[in-house]
Structures are given as C-alpha cells and as structure tokens.
Amino acid sequence: MARFKNFVPRGVIPATLLAFNDDYSINEKETRRHLRHVADVRGLSAITVNGHASEVHACTFDEQQRILAVSAQEIGDKTPLINGVYADGSHEAARLARMAEQEGASCLLVFPPNSMSMGGQMRPEMAVRHFEMLAEATDLPMILFQYPMGTGLGYPFETLMRLIEIIPNIKAIKDWCANPMMHEKHIRTLQNLPRPVTVLTTHSAWLMASLCMGADGLLSGAGSVVAQLQVDLFEAVKAGDLKKAHAINDRLYPMQQVFYAEPFLDMHNRMKECLVMQGLLDRAVVRPPLMKLTDAELKRLHDALAEAKLLPNKLAAE
Numbered sequence: 001m002a003r004f005k006n007f008v009p010r011g012v013i014p015a016t017l018l019a020f021n022d023d024y025s026i027n028e029k030e031t032r033r034h035l036r037h038v039a040d041v042r043g044l045s046a047i048t049v050n051g052h053a054s055e056v057h058a059c060t061f062d063e064q065q066r067i068l069a070v071s072a073q074e075i076g077d078k079t080p081l082i083n084g085v086y087a088d089g090s091h092e093a094a095r096l097a098r099m100a101e102q103e104g105a106s107c108l109l110v111f112p113p114n115s116m117s118m119g120g121q122m123r124p125e126m127a128v129r130h131f132e133m134l135a136e137a138t139d140l141p142m143i144l145f146q147y148p149m150g151t152g153l154g155y156p157f158e159t160l161m162r163l164i165e166i167i168p169n170i171k172a173i174k175d176w177c178a179n180p181m182m183h184e185k186h187i188r189t190l191q192n193l194p195r196p197v198t199v200l201t202t203h204s205a206w207l208m209a210s211l212c213m214g215a216d217g218l219l220s221g222a223g224s225v226v227a228q229l230q231v232d233l234f235e236a237v238k239a240g241d242l243k244k245a246h247a248i249n250d251r252l253y254p255m256q257q258v259f260y261a262e263p264f265l266d267m268h269n270r271m272k273e274c275l276v277m278q279g280l281l282d283r284a285v286v287r288p289p290l291m292k293l294t295d296a297e298l299k300r301l302h303d304a305l306a307e308a309k310l311l312p313n314k315l316a317a318e
Contacts, residue, residue: 004080007106009172011045014223018054020285039075043231050084053221058287072104080106088115094137117152124159141171148178172198205260208249211237254304
C-alpha cells in the first residue's frame, strides 16, 4: 500500500540517478547514499525513481522492483515516492503499476509506450486503453508524461483532455511538450479545471520562464544535482520575488547549458559526472549504449559547477 495517502503531485520533485558498479550491476550502497543526499534537501514534495534519470530503459522488471524497494527502505518514511512506469506494452505497464503499489509508491509517472511512436497520435483510443488498464490495476494517482509532439509520443491536446476527463487517477502531467505556447496553454487550462490537474514542468533548460508562466511544480532529473536551487527558484517565483529568482537563475544557467547540450541523451550521464566531481558519488558508470563522456566535456562540467558555486572550495580550485 502507498505510504503517503491522498498524495497530490505538486512542488519540487527531483528524479534521482542510479549508481552502477564497474560491471554494470546496481551499486545499492551508492544509490542509497545518493537518495539520502537528495531527500535531505529542504522543501521537496516527493522524489521520483525508475525514471529517465535512473536509466529505466536499461533496467529489468526485477531491478526496477529492487530499486523501488531500496528507495522505500532508505527514504520512504521521509518523502513520498513516485515510481516510473516505462513499458512498451500495456499489460507490462499494468504489472509495473501493481508492483509499485505493493512496494509502497505514492504515485506513478506514466511514460508513453514507445510502441505508439509510429502513428499512435492518430489513434487516441490507444492512449485511452493504456491508461484504463493502469487504472484497473491500481488506484494510485498518476502523472501523465507529456512528450514533444515531434517525437510521435506526445498526446494531442484533445486526447490529453479526454484522458483527464475519463481517468480521474491522472492528477498531474509532467510537461515536456517543448513548445512554450502549448506549455502555457496546458498551465492555464489544466490547473483551472473543475478537477485541477497540476502541470509539473520538466522544461529544465528554461525553468524560470516556465515557472513564471504558472506551473505549480517541476519534476526533473537535474534535481539530482541542483534540487536546492530548484526549490529556491520555485519559492521565489511563487512569492513574486523576481529579483531573487533572477539571482538563483543566474546560478542555474551554467548547469542548464551543459546538462542540455547536444547530444541531449547524455543529460543524465552528465549529472552523474557532476555528482562525482562534488564528491557525492564514487563513480559515473552508465549502461550501454550510453558511454563515458570525453575529457573535454568533463572539463566543461567542472567549469559549470564552479561557475554555479556548486563545488566545495578545494575542488573548485583544482
């Protein structure tokens, strides 16, 4: 059963990373250390596991179950846990959803099935049935992960509204539409419904602009490194203190520039390397096809951490 009843996703929600040993097995000791470090950040509303940031695409069902169990043991009494549901088939997604409830998750982050990428946008009944099967499997609240339309995995606005209408479990969207005009439409529409649906921005490359549009929270892998800055920015924008928000954003800017540079797929790879540079992770191993970053890129990450004042003084001088 869920550890936090009636959880409503809003506020600042980091997505944590997953530590591996050199043989690519899961390093539970380092993963637990990372979880504790993030959970100690003031002002968080929840933590997400088994998401993009933890390389869920490369983890088996049993590994995902173990990751959630470890997370619940380590920080589950302190903060609600959101568990990613990443599967190409709806039956497997429902199996993951049932597992997440049994292991103590308070909410699900539902990824769009990659199997819908070649025209699923033209068949809204596919998305409807996918979410219906999840709702039949569990009554946990859900966060719908809204992808950019150009990926073939984004839900058209009409489909999104239909899903929200018929699946009351959908309490929020993780908005990665990558379109500022559509993002603002999501915020203005969904958060003002008779049954409001929170817009959690994941536009971390332009986070301040997104929050100023009115998003009522954020869900981001960058929170594995900069969660306290995200909390501070969120609170400053909510308080209408734009001077303070700009000052915080000035520290976030160098990190955004390196995290979300091309190739985009290396964003979480870069975040792992940053934690190593900060002394918060022993090693930055990623599972193939992801690969170790170049020395030149590692230097850019170090320089960005120093500019953002996120390195201990001794390490910043190296």
